[in-house]
Amino acid sequence: MSPELEKQLIEHPSKFYAQLYYFECGDGWGDILRTLADKISSRQEAGRLKRLVQAVQVKEKYGRLVVYSSPPDDQVEGLVKEAQESSWSTCEHCGTLAELRRVGGHLTTLCDIHYNDWLARLRKT
Secondary structure: OOHHHHHHHHOOOOOOOOOOOOOEOOHHHHHHHHHHHHHHHHHHHOOOOOOOOEEEEEEEEOOEEEEEEEOOOHHHHHHHHHHHHHHOOEOOOOOOEOEEEEEOOEEEEEOHHHHHHHHHHHHHO
16 A cells, blocks of 8 residues: 555544554455545544544455454444445445455456456566
8 A cells, every 4th residue: 555545544433443554455445444444534533433443454365355453343334344344345446346366376356457467577587
């Protein structure tokens, strides 16, 4: 993820990502992560979250977004699940409509353009 996007997420008013030093995923999932933080912030402002919950790791795993947070909270876990489900159809690189694909033994969620770019790079090696 680009340093600029990481900085924006880390400085989000929800403080959900404040403990992170980096994100192990592409910029294409930035809007999903921002939406997750916005929803958490809304619940904080409404007094529906009784304690501060923060992400301890954000990464791509098996082609989907994975967010680990602490301390455990059912509301936040539900929001994280929504974000993860969104990642299944969002290109990790550009954020457009995508699908889960297997490339060289690796699962990744890519749009047609980024999938073809990846295949072209594999053919060159």
